Amino acid sequence: MASMNFMSSYAPPSTSPQLYQLFHTSSTSNSSASRSSSNRSWTSDQTDLSKLDNPTENEGEEEKKEEEVVYVAIGKEAKGWKANLAWVVENVAKTKKIAVLHVHRPSKTFPMMGAYIPAENLSDGALAAYRKMEEEKLNKTKKSILMMCLRLKIKAQILIIEKDDITEGLVSLISEHGVTELVMGAATDKYYSKKMKAPTSKKALAMIEQANPACKIWFTCSGNLICTREPHQITSTEQTITATQMSSRASMATQSERMAPTPPFSPIEATSTSAAASLYKRVKDDDLPYPSGRWGQEESELEEIKRQRDEILQDLSRADKHREALEVEAAKFKHMVEELKEKLTEAHCLILHLEKDNEKLQQERVCAVKEANLLRKRVQELEMARYEKEKFCEFKYEELKEATHGFDDSLKIGDGGYGSVYKGFLRGSTVAIKMLNPRGMQGKTEFFKEMSALSKVRHPNLVTLIGACPETWALVYEFLPNGSLEDRLSCKGDTSPLTWQTRVRIAAEVCSALVFLHSNGKPISLIHGDLKPSNILLDSKFISRLGDYGLCRLLEADESTILTRCSGDMGTFVYMDPEFLASGELTPCSDVYSFGIILLRLLTGRPTFGIINEVQKAVTQGKLEKILDKSAGAWPVAVATKIANLGLRCCEIKRKARPDIGSDAWQILEPMMNHP
Incomplete structure (x- = not known):
């Protein structure tokens, strides 16, 4: 992109050594306060300084013929560019017009409250104020240059471009204005030595590589010539490239199309010209006066800018205090968060510890239950032995x-x-x-x-x-002090309902008693024949004991089928085996049927009539939980399902379809006795 240049020039009179012309620039747009640091430039019309002793006189006549121009690249430091400008006046620009090239690089950070704040973090007002001060400082530099040229009685103009990269800016100015002669610094003055034969600064070295090959470049340092890069002819193909294309190509190292090779620069003996040194000493510390009218106006503007800056700084100070208060609050909250994290970590460790303790207690409980069962069994065995004696x-x-x-x-x-x-x-x-x-x-x-x-x-x-x-x-x-199972299922006398764990244990105990009765061995085997909840009694620890056994029938061992005829209506009708009612034949399967009805009652707590159909329907539809006895607590689904299925099998009409009380029913119920 071709750059737009800010140009100022003057034409000094030929007779008077006094200052005759005023420096005039058009004010730049407030867009200089833009937050982005993208490359940009501005322009003003070329004007002359009016005479100081008579500001109303007409401007000087235009040059009738185009003069030769030598360009001088200057930086921000006055000491360096004054020495270079003095060398140019003495050695190059005696018959030529001088054009000063300067690349203005906007600041990206600004000092504030003892720190440097990025431009994007400033408010629009603060950024505009700082950009305005930059502009004023740039204008002051331009005035100093023009006043120095006026004192030395030389013609001069200033070309300024705004770029983030100085080398890129100089290459652009050279391309746009067809610069053929350029003077620039080889290094900062503090690095000068008599042995210096070549540039040492990165900008100078980059210009050797990137500047238009047709441009002759003198490299100076502290008012002394270090070396010269001579111009050379470019190829016919390269001559067709526009100045803008050359500038772009110079700033892009990866472009495929390159310039013709640059011949090595010609080093010369670095000598100081006495006249140039004299000029440098004469102008390096001059404080040239400004026209009073212009100075007063700028002083007023500067005062207004300072006032605005002070207001902004006050706002920033208040904002900084508020920020500090917020930082204190944030530190407090951060401390609270850290404390909460520590407490959370402690709580997590405590939970893990409690989980381990709980797991250990569960294991101890299982062991205790097993030990208690063993002790209970041992006590029962001792009681049985005592009863035998x-x-x-x-x-x-x-x-x-x-x-x-x-x-x-x-x-x-x-x-x-x-x-x-x-x-x-x-x-x-x-x-x-x-x-x-x-x-x-x-x-x-x-x-x-x-x-x-x-x-x-x-x-x-x-x-x-x-x-x-x-x-x-x-x-x-x-x-047995706790009455019968029938009394407890109906909560007779407002007694507490039995828990599901107790009910499961009672079912297993009744099953154990039936297995014992049916397999008591020779010479006799017993069938209860009247099994129902009212014949199941509970001791002080709710251990179930089966009563009225053996009163209905006493079977002789020599009867192969262990069957007999029932001559009377013994037992409660709803608990009786349907085949016994039909045939009068009493077998161990009759007790199995009665046991199935007791299982369903323990599970649901419902009346006996119709209980088989209700449970069968609930199991088939997957709604068993709806008919469970809620007063027993939360039944585990797996336990309730096993008991329901076992009860329904025991209540089959056909005796052959019923499970064996020892091999089937006991295998299901025995593991449930110690269920937590």
């Missing part, structure tokens, strides 16, 4: 009458098909006395036979038979 007691009728206060109805705790049950206090112990109905017996012979068989039956989940009274066909059992 104890002699079966025979009681007199008078003892039973006294124990029950004459068979007082207030001590009656139950009635059944076999007779009434009384609570009594006999020989220092609370007992349950069952008075059998003689009409339900076949005679004393059968009674003694049954008593003899029952006295040999011992199991932890069977009610213990203490003794008997042959006179009145009475049996004396241990007394």
